[in-house]
Amino acid sequence: xxxxxxQMMKNSNLTRFAVxxxxxxxxxACSLPKRPALETSSWMVxxxxxxxxxxxRSDLWxxxxxxxxxxxxDGKSLVYRLGDQRYEKDxxxxxxxxxxxxxxxxxxxxxxxxxxFSMTVGQGNSFFPYYNLQVSVEEFxxxxxxxxxxxxxxxxxxxxxxxxxxxxxxxxxxxTKRITLKDNSPQELVLxxxxxxxxxxxxxxxxxxxxxxxxPPPLGQ
Numbered sequence: 001x002x003x004x005x006x007q008m009m010k011n012s013n014l015t016r017f018a019v020x021x022x023x024x025x026x027x028x029a030c031s032l033p034k035r036p037a038l039e040t041s042s043w044m045v046x047x048x049x050x051x052x053x054x055x056x057r058s059d060l061w062x063x064x065x066x067x068x069x070x071x072x073x074d075g076k077s078l079v080y081r082l083g084d085q086r087y088e089k090d091x092x093x094x095x096x097x098x099x100x101x102x103x104x105x106x107x108x109x110x111x112x113x114x115x116x117f118s119m120t121v122g123q124g125n126s127f128f129p130y131y132n133l134q135v136s137v138e139e140f141x142x143x144x145x146x147x148x149x150x151x152x153x154x155x156x157x158x159x160x161x162x163x164x165x166x167x168x169x170x171x172x173x174x175x176t177k178r179i180t181l182k183d184n185s186p187q188e189l190v191l192x193x194x195x196x197x198x199x200x201x202x203x204x205x206x207x208x209x210x211x212x213x214x215x216p217p218p219l220g221q
Contacts, residue, residue, distance in 0.1 A: 043078070043190040044096040046106055047198035053115035054205075057212040062117040063125060065134040065157075067104035073140040074099065078186055081143045081151075093186040099140050103154065103197065107135060110201045116212050131170075131215065132159050139176065142189040148181035150192025154200055158208065160216045171211050175200040 073079055076098060077089040095102060104123070111120040117131075139153035155174040177196035181188040 039092070041093050041186065042096045043093065043186065045099075045102045045190060045194045045197060047110070047194050047201065049110045049113040049198075049201070049205075053113060054209055056115050056118065057209060058117050058215060060117060060130055060215075061119045061121055062111065062131050062133055063121050064104055064108045064123050065132040065159075066123065067100040067107075067135040067137065069098070069100040069103075069137040069140065073137065078189060079141040081141050081145060083145065087141065090186065099137055100135075103135060103137050106197060107133070107201060111205065111208070114205045114209075116205065116209050130161055132161070133157070134159070140193065142181070142184070142192070143178070144184055148184045148188065150179040150181060150189055150196050152177050152193055152196035152200060154197075156204055156208075158211055170215065171207070173204060173207055175203060 068074075072087055072089065075089065076094040077091050078093045078095070080088045080090060082088055097105075108120050108122055111117070111133075120133075134157040136155045136157070137153070138155065139151050141151055143149045143151050153174070153176040155172060157172045158170045159168040160170055161168065177199050179192040179196045181192045
């Protein structure tokens with residue numbers, strides 16, 4: 001009988017200890033400081049053309065083909081160049097869309113506002129294209145080796161559809177722009193990249209206007 005009482009007292013003590021431990025753990029968990037959630041900022045590069053449009057040189061339309069971006073600039077993270085061989089991605093500051101998508105959309109809207117062709121359509125359009133414009137984005141980063149600069153390099157390839165397999169390229173043009181930044185903040189970098197892309201598109205539209213005045217005739221004409 002005495003052993004049963006001793007056992008019951010042990011079980012009661014164990015129960016009290018478990019309850020106390022649970023209470024202490026709960027209070028400790030409530031008192032722990034909350035860690036802030038990972039905060040990211042999202043940025044968009046979208047230059048807009050201003051000024052009067054050109055007098056149209058073609059009543060046909062231009063189709064935006066593929067727009068590719070060279071690594072390591074092909075992701076959503078802003079990229080900083082800190083040394084000749086050292087690049088760093090900023091995972092706290094990202095683009096709202098991939099660089100090739102931003103450049104492709106900006107180029108199409110820019111050329112539509114320029115009105116060199118009757119219209120410039122997107123890659124997803126099902127119309128059969130007579131003329132295609134492809135873009136290769138080779139540099140898209142912030143250079144902080146000496147002074148903060150936004151760097152954008154793009155090459156444009158204008159071609160005509162030719163089933164006879166002759167050289168379809170009408171012209172290719174490459175541009176590099178470096179914009180000095182006020183500081184090394186992400187906002188300044190994005191504004192600098194937008195200005196660099198605007199300068200590139202402004203120069204290319206003049207070249208494209210010359211091409212449009214001497215295009216090979218469409219198929220069947």
